[in-house]
Amino acid sequence: MAHSVVSMFKDGQDYLNTWPVKKELYPYFPECRVIAATKLALTVMPPLAILVCAVMVNIQGLAYLPQALAIGAFFLSLPLQGLLWLGHRSNQVLPPQLKHWYQDIHRKMQAEGCEISSMKTRPQFKELASLLKVAFDELDRIFTQKWFQ
Template identity: 65%
Template structure:
């Protein structure tokens, strides 16, 4: 399923807001590290890109403007790369092992009385993110500790 770049970036932003940033998940999923790096790059890279272009033009002269702009564009593209990775990942189907874990958590949460939508036949990572966010927000730490 081909997705446009703008839709992928939008999905990445939503996935970044949905994914629970819990210490227990850092070792299990790369999302936590990618989200942290993407948030940091969104703050730092625009300034670093502008400073790099200005410094290169100042040191190398205007003759090196194309190279300086290419390096600046690289720095500015790093946050977009993180958002695109997250958007692509959010729309991938869960592998069989994670799917069974997703269904197990979903069943246990329903047993605890959480109001959830019925599980999908082919869940994607964004459904797992919503389920984990609900679990960490609504259930106590003793209950979620058993899963990790």
């Protein structure tokens, strides 16, 4: 299913806010590193783009305005690239091994009495993110720690 670029950015933002950035997940998923880098880029890159453009035009003169704007646009594109990657990733179907892990965690959480959405037959990364978020928010640390040994 094709997604528009705007919906990919929205999905990326939702995924960024849903994925639990926990130390247990860092070795297994690149999401944690991408989310940390994207959050930093969202904070730092817009002011840095303005600063670089202003300094470049101030030092080089208006003749270098196109180059300054290109560099500023590059800096502004970095957080957008992170959101785009996250949006694309959130809509990917889980590979078989992760699908079994998702189903196992889902069953264990249902057994513990957690209120979670129904199990999907073709789960995507966004469903895994929601499930892990509920697990880390509601379940005991010792219970969730068993999943990562």
